[in-house]
Amino acid sequence: MSGGLSEDTRVCPSLKCTFLLFKHVNYCLPRSEGQFFIIMFGPRLFLFVVLNHLCVVKAINLKFYPCDNTTASNGDINVDCGHRGLTSVPKFKSPIVVSLNLNENLIQRVKREDFSDLPNLQNLSLMWNCLPGRLKALRLPSCKVRIDQDAFVNLKNLSSLYLVGNSLDTIPLLPQRLQVLGLEFNNIFHIEKPLGTPFLKQLLLSKNCYYANPCNQSFSIETRVLQDLPELRNLTLGFNNITTVPVQLPPSLESLDLRENKITEITKESFANLTKLRYLNLEWNCQRCDHAAEPCFPCPNNASLGLDPGAFHDQRSSLSFLSLRGNSLHYLPKNIFAQLSRLKTLDLSDNFLAYSIHNGTFFEELQKVVSLNLLYNYQPMKTFPELILSPYMSRMRALKKLSLSGFFFHQLSNYSLEPLFDLPKLEYLDLRMNFISSCNVTAFSQLRALRMVVLSQNMLAFNPCYKAISMDIQLTSMTLSDRKREDPLENQEDPYFRSELERNSGQCAEEDCPINDSMWYLQRCHCYGKLSFNLSQNNIPWLNASTFKGMENAVCMDLSYNYMSQTLSGQQFSPLTKLIFLNMAHNRIDLYFDDAFRELRSTLKALDLSNNEFHFLMRGIGHRFEFIKNMTSLEALSLANNNIGLRISNILRSTSLKYLFFSGNRLDIMWDTRGDQYIRFFQGLIKLRYLDISDNQLRSFSPEAMANLPKSVQVLRVDSNILNYFPWGNLSTLAQLCFLNLSGNHLSNLPDIAVPFGPKLSSLDLSHNRLTAIPESFFSQATALKDLRLDHNQLKIIEKQVLPSSFKSAICSTAFKTKNCKLTLHANPFICSCVTSWFAEFLRGSPLFIPHLTTDVRCGFPESQTGVNVLAIDPRSCQEIFGSVAFLFTSLLALAATTIPILKHLYGWDLWYCFQILWAGHKGYTSLQGNSMVNNDHDAFVVFDTQNKAVRDWIYNEMVANLERRGRWQFKLCLEERDWVPGVSCIENLHNAVYNSRKTVFVLTNNGSFSSVSGIIRQAFLLVQQRLLDEKVDVAVLVLLDSVFPKVKYLQMRKRLCKKSVLSWPKNPQAQPLFWNDLCVAIASDNVKSYDKKVTESFLSHELL
Structure with a gap:
């Protein structure tokens, strides 16, 4: 009774007050008077409580359904209607909505009155509702978004408008105070009339006319259109078949994007008067097509982009980024960069500058450049015997990052790097994909500031007996890397080239609950700002101490994808006395001997041995992991994807290991119920915090296995198995557990017991299972749970009382929905009926953060409601069914509450006296003797x-x-x-x-x-x-x-x-x-x-x- 009372009074406090009042009357008054009080005044009080309760429920609703909304601290509301299959603009009425997202819907008509009730709208995004031409899926019919000319004019406060991907061919009238206008991926080829937006700062017009969205003509924009934009700062015109740079660009421009057009020449007048221009992108206008992965459009006669020596004269004090990538440049005009005193980033990749890199003088004009990209400047059908850099490169005293991938040469010697020795700030040197077969690594020691050397994807063997195949033969048959507008070799985020502030923040801070830690994360935080060598994807057959000559100061080493088949004896890494992180993934390392990695025992903190399954797949061969206990500093170890299952050490031992990645192995064999040989496999890892045993084909998790896990485990990942049983009752053995991941299994039933989740378990993932119900007592002891994932199951109903008690505490019960407490319910076949109508009301009023609430929390039963969103069920439909009964009941209740007090006032004493007489006659009397002491205590x-x-x-x-x-x-x-x-x-x-x-x-x-x-x-x-x-x-x-x-x-x-x-x-x-x-x-x-x-x-x- 008490439990039910507390649950109900959370919604209606008056009910609790009434209950306590009745209880007090019945307790303190004589029995007859207490009963009489309740009979007289009970109906009136109960009617008041019922009506009050109905008012509270009615006040809880989702005003912007079917959209999500978030409220900022200042009270402004942001409404998200993206990806909801809407065919028209939803009607909302609110003066405090400032942002509306209508992306990825099926809206094809925007009327003038659609936004009339949102007078203070500031940001409107109406993107990807109707992609043009070849960009849309083949199954979709042709479409076009029609917008009334005055649909946006009355939005006086609108500052940003995104109309990307709507097949528009005209621009509607715009509000005067608009600052950002996005029109990419449309069919806008000619802009003749001024936009009428004098405060516009960003105009985005890319990809309106190119090979994937053809228009068979050249894009044009009238001069007066640009002159009418005095405050324009960012203009994007890429992918538009533009043949010349638009004239009379606004002097206020700070960023200009002209990539992938058909501009053949940059004259001195092209960017005249653009004295504030900081970003200029001219890449892929005269394209180099000998290794193109997409349609390629070179200039006539394969000519280079014409560059006037004074093309960037007016930007001498402002330009900081310049991209001339993919313009078939064979040389650079003298002094073209000489006056660019603020140039920091220069991209010259995908050109024909091989000989200019050998002997060019333009490097002396780049004394302030921090990042220089020279990717894929190889000479066709030519591989140089040795890398030779222009001596003028030594003048680039500010250079920090240099990319020389795709240059193609055999040898890297001390002489090759000599021009770089005088660069005091060079930190990042990228030499991947060059077919280097000989490298003098000691030369890198002359680069005092060097932090990252990338030598991956070469032919390095570090073995004098190894002979590389003929490069001439290889070049005739190889397929070079695909050219993409965002080349992964150039644009991927490299964790080693960061600002000093980012490096300092990249330390491995120990989290209270390391949920998202991975080997990539550990590599990033261990290697920021420290000397690292990337030797992955080479031809290194085996290792010895001489292999690392010149790398003695390395802190991080990547040797993955070399297919080394070697037994380590404890001598190979002896020169690496400072090594902290070592990646040996995707090789064939034999780990049998105890001395493996012994030379690194005092320094190595993270070791990646994943995907070394070659030896573990050999039948009858034994394997041992005794080397782990000798590595006294090792904190993270990955043995993932090795198919480890038989003939291995019975137990892992380590006094330092905190992270163990053991996914992709065969624990189902090791923990077979027919034997307990490996039941204590992880018990010796006494400091283990993170254990990943996902994807191990486990069908069950025995209580014995749970009891023998390290007591220090905080994160346990058992996802992506085929579990149909889990020992919930034994969770108390893991008192430090804060995250348990059981997603992607075959769990169908949960036990009806109070599971001892522990005081620190804050996150539980049960998604992608086969759960059909949640027992009432299952989460009763989950006092710290704040993240519960139940999506992608077979749940039909979730009772309120089954939710963890923490979801009802003050942590989650805030005025605004917060991500502090998260509950995922989407992709479950919920029952939508009058019996479960409270469930929709609960979702509407819940303070929990429920992802996909308005999009993917749908009905599965009955069939007539299949696919309907749970929140779309009208609660009034249930009220109409029982409306007559409810009306009759409330009418009788009101009549009784009115007549009973009147009768009590007029005939109360007489009725009470008659009742007592009749009751006494029914019960009868028992005479007592005057002097009898019987029954008198x-x-x-x-x-x-x-x-x-x-x-x-x-x-x-x-x-x-x-x-x-x-x-x-x-x-x-x-x-x-x-x-x-x-x-x-x-x-x-x-x-x-x-x-x-x-x-x-x-x-x-x-x-x-x-x-x-x-x-x-x-x-x-x-x-x-x-x-x-x-x-x-x-x-x-x-x-x-x-x-x-x-x-x-x-x-x-x-x-x-x-x-x-x-x-x-x-x-x-x-x-x-x-x-x-x-x-x-x-x-x-x-x-x-x-x-x-x-x-x-x-x-x-x-x-x-």
Whole structure:
């Protein structure tokens, strides 16, 4: 009962108040009066509570359904209607909506009144509703978004408007204060009329006319259009078949994108007066097509992009980024970069600058450049025997990053790198994909600031016996890397080339719960700002100490994808005395001997041995992991994807290991129930925090296996197995567990027990299973759970009481929905009916963050509702079904609440008296003998004011002493403070005391006279009177401690009727023995026999009432 009360009162506090009121009335009043109070006033109170509860429920709703909304701290609302299959703009009315997202829908008409009720809209995104031409999927019919010309004009506060990917061929009228306009991926080829947006700062017009969105003409924009944009800062015109640079560009421009057009020449006037231009992209205008992966459009006669020496003269004090990539440049005009004093990044990749790199002088013009990209400047059908760099490169004193991939040469010597020796800031050197077969690694030691050397995807063997195949033959048959607008070799985020601030922040800070840690993350945080060598994807057949000559100071080493098949003996890495991270993935390393990696035991913290399954797949071969216990500094180890299953060490031992990645192995074989050989496999890792045993083909997880996991484990990943059983009852053994991932298994049933989740478990992933129900007690002890994932199961209903108690605590119950507490429910076949209508109400009002709530939380049953969003079910439909019954019920309730109080006022006493008579006639009477002591537990029940200290002292020191301990009559008295049973209600104790005592003695004082008594004394008196009516027994004895009392009618009547039952405490101490004798006689005798015969019984009965 208590649990149900607390759950309900969370929604309607008045219900709790009413319950407590009823309970108080029933407890403190006499039974008959308490029942009468409830009968008289209960219906009225209950009606008030019901109506109040209905009002609360009605107030909880999703105003912007079917869209999501978030509220900022200042009260502004952002509405997200993206990817919801909408065919029209939803009608919202709110003056505080500032952002509306309508992306990825099927809207094909925008009317002028669609946004009339959103007067303060500032950001509107209406993208990807109808892709043009070849960009859309083949199954989709042709379409076009039609926008009324004045659809946006009245949005006076609109600052950003994105209309990307809508097949527009005209631009609608725009609000004057617009600052950002996105029109990419449309069919806009000619812009002739001014936009009427003098405050526009960004105009995005890319990809309106190119090979994937053909227009068969050249894009054009009138001069007056650009002149009407005095504050324009960012203009993108890429992928538009533009043949010349637009004239009279706004002088305010800071960023200009002209990539992938058909511009053949950049003249001195092209960018004249653009004195604020900081970013200029001219790549892929005269394209190099000998290794193109996409349609390629070279300039006539395969000519290079024409560059005037003074093309960037007006940008000499502003330009910081310049891209001339893919323009078939064979040379660079002299002094073209000489005056660019602020140029930091220069991209010259995918050109024909091989000989310019050998002997060009333009490098001396790049003294302020920080990043220089020279990717894929190889000479066709030519591989140089050795890398030779222009001596002028030594003038680039500010250079930090140099990319020389795709240059093609055999040898890298000390002479090759000599021009770089004088560069004090060079940190990143990329030499991948060059077919290098010989490399003098010691030359890199001359580069004092060097932090990252990339030599991957070459032919390095570091072995004098290894002969590389003929490069000339290889070049004729090889397929070079695909040219892409975003080349992965150039644009991928490299963790080694970062600012000093980013490096310092890349330290491996130990998290409270390392949920997202991975080997890539550990590599990033261990290697930021530290000397690293990337030798992956080479031809290194085996390792020895001479292999690492020149790399002695390396902190991180990547040797993956070399297919080394070698048994390590503890000598190979001896020169690497500072090595922290080592990647040996995708090789064929034999780990049998104890001395493997012994030389790195004091420094190595992270070791990646994943995808070394070659030896583990050999039948009958034994394997050992004893080397792990010798590596005293090792914190992270990956043995993933090795098919480890048989003939291995029984237990892993390490006093330092914190992260173990063991996915992609065969724990199903190791933990086979027929044996327990490997049941303690992980037990020796006493400091383990992160254990990944996903994708191990586990069908069950035995309690013994759980009990033998390291007690220090905080993150346990068992996802992507085929589990149908998990030992929930044994989770208490992992007291430090904060994240448990069981997603992607075959769990169908959860036990109906209170699972001991532990005080730190904050995240549980049960998604992608086959769960059909959640038992009520399952999450009862999940006090810390804040992230629960139940999506992609077979759940039909979730009761409120099954949710973790933490979801109902103050942490989650905030005024605004927060991501602190997350519950995923999408992709479940929920039942949508009147019986479960509360579920939709719960979702509407829940403070939890529920992803995909308005998009993918759908009905599965009944069939008529399949696919309908749960929130779309109209709660009024259920109200209509039961509307007539509810109306009749509430009408009768209102009638009763009105008539019952009136009847009570007019005929209440008569009805009560008749009821008592009828009840007595039905129950019958049992006569009691006047002198019988049967069923009397006490001789007298003494009633007195327990708050009066003087009376209490008289009772315990005088009355008790004289009646229970002295004299010839020793009575058994009943006292409230002494004889009442603890734990029994007040009214029950009082009833038992009166009815189980022969007499009831009232000890009264002048200040507590009968006219003003209350509480226990009054209730006792009423019970004595009731006993007189029911049993015809007069048991009252009055003891007056004061000589003067008010003239109370009852007291005067009692003295006339039965004088012996009213005694006064004498003033003379000599008379006190007589008083005690009279009191003993009054207690022992029958009051009725002492009545005055002149008073009739009938008169007596009516007067007493």
